Amino acid sequence: MSNQKIRISLFLNYFVFAILLNSVGILIQKSINSYHVDELQASILEAFKDLSIAFVSFFVGSFLPRLGYKKGMLAALALVFAGCLTMYFGNSFATVKLMFACVGVSFAVIKVSVYALIGVVTNDEKEHKSLLSSVESCFMIGIAAGFIAFPFFYSDTNPNAWLRIYLLLAGLIAVSFLVLLLSDFKADYEIPGTSVIDDFVEMVKLIKRPLVLVFAVAAFMYVMTEQGIMSWLPTFNQKVLHLPETTSIYMAVILMLSIALGRYLSALLVKKISWFFMLFVCLAGAAIIVWLVLPAAQNLAPRQILSFADVPVIGYVFPLIGFFLAPIYPLVNSFVLSSTEKKFHSPMASLLVFFSAIGGTLGSRLVGYLFKHIGGGKAFYFSLAPMAVLLLCLWFFYGFQQKQKT
Structure with missing residues (x-):
């Protein structure tokens, strides 16, 4: 199979899972409004998603090359197809949790496959x-598409109308399954060890490398920040900015599109300027938005929202933090993967997904706790702490790269 066909398959699968995986923010809001759970209970949805990702990803990277990336991704698509149908017919907080568990298990396989295959189809660090x-960036466009699509299914007369989107999503998954099934998927990749147990041992040994340890911290801190903001932004818009439910979701699309734009531009700029310099500037920009913009949300008085022109300015400005956060995750991941031997890309991707999932779970739970106990207007200030840790991680990566050049 040509590299171009592999790339198309990677983009298509990532787009489909982006819609499902990151609907957690919408489902948190829906669970509070429709199933009458509180903020802390609703935040458990992130754990069902991310702990499933973490558990499966920790083991899947060591044997996925032996199973085959195509078989693994087909199984993942079949499972999440069943999860969507379960959500549609179940219609309860319990089935929301079950659906996200299916999505988490499936996405672990998809993401490890995508990250490992990128190493197969690229030739150098800049291309990677x-x-x-x-x-x-395509992933973020998928998230934005999901945030735009969900409100189209809302109805003032039928409280269950929004569930119909899961029939649409099941149809998209079926299309993705068929495209992958009919592809002549043969990629040239290496297997880490001589047996499945040996593969797993080789993956665990990677954790001892200083580069991998710092990378684990960086991935954990970044996803804690991004997922905390992404999952709770619709609720922030509704409870702090006093926007209607549908408007609060539409406004969250600004975050997804700003992340997509940031990653698209970084994909172009990284070939021309230092990625370290780019990320230092981005972290500074994100911190400035938190420090200067969030105070405007304090004690904001409710007002009638009849159109997007009535939305407070902070509703447009704060989501732009995504533009500055956007390049950090893919560029750090790419740096570490391209600094690792290609035969270890699958187990390395497995560790990446594992630490990212744990960070996402804790980030969402922490923000849910802060929303309940100190209020949504102050909850997002927590992101300044992981940003500071990320800055230290970048200094380490810079030093590591300079040593490699000498």
Whole structure:
């Protein structure tokens, strides 16, 4: 199979899962409004998604090359197809949790496959960073598409009408399954060890490398920040900015599109300027938005929202933090993957997904706790702490790269 066909398959699968995986923010809001759970209970949805990702990803990277990336992704698509139908017919907080567990298990396989295959279809570090940023940009476009699509299914007369979107999503998954099934998927990739147990041992040994340890911290901190904001932005818009439910979701699309734009531009710029310099500027920009913009949300008085022109300015400005956060995740991941031997890309991707999932779970739970106990207007200030840790991680990566050059 040509590299171009592999790339198309990676983009298509990532787009479909982007819609499902990151609907957690919408489902948190829906669970509070429709199933009458509180903020802390609703935040458990992130754990059902991310802990499933973490558990499966920790083991899947060591044997996925032996199973075959195509078989693994087909199984993942079949499972999430069943999860969508379960959500549609179940219509309860319990089935929301079950659906996200299916999505988490499936996405672990998809993401490890995508990250490992990027190493197969690229020839150098700059091309690797560019393609990974492009794939992650496509992922954010998928998230934005989901945030736009969900409110189209809302109805003032039928409280269950929104569930119909899961029939649409099941149809998209079926299309993705058929495209992958009919592809002549043969990629040239290496297997880490001589047996499945040996593969797993080789993956665990990677954790001892200083580069991997710092990378684990960086991935954990970044996803804690991004997922905390992404999952709770619709609720922030509704409870703090006093926007209607549908408007609060539409306004969250600004975050997804700003992340997509940031990753698209970084995919172009990384070939021309230092990625370290780019990320230092991005972290500074994100911190400035948190520090200067969030105070405007304090004690904001409710007002009638009849159109997007009535939305407070902060509703447009704060989501732009995504533009500055956007390049960090794909560029750091690409740096570490391209600094690792290609035969270890699958187990390395497995560790990446594992630590990212744990970070996402804790980030959402922490924001849910802060929303309940100190209020949504102050909850997002927590993101300044992981940003500071990320800055230290970048200094380490810079030093590591300079040593490699000497």
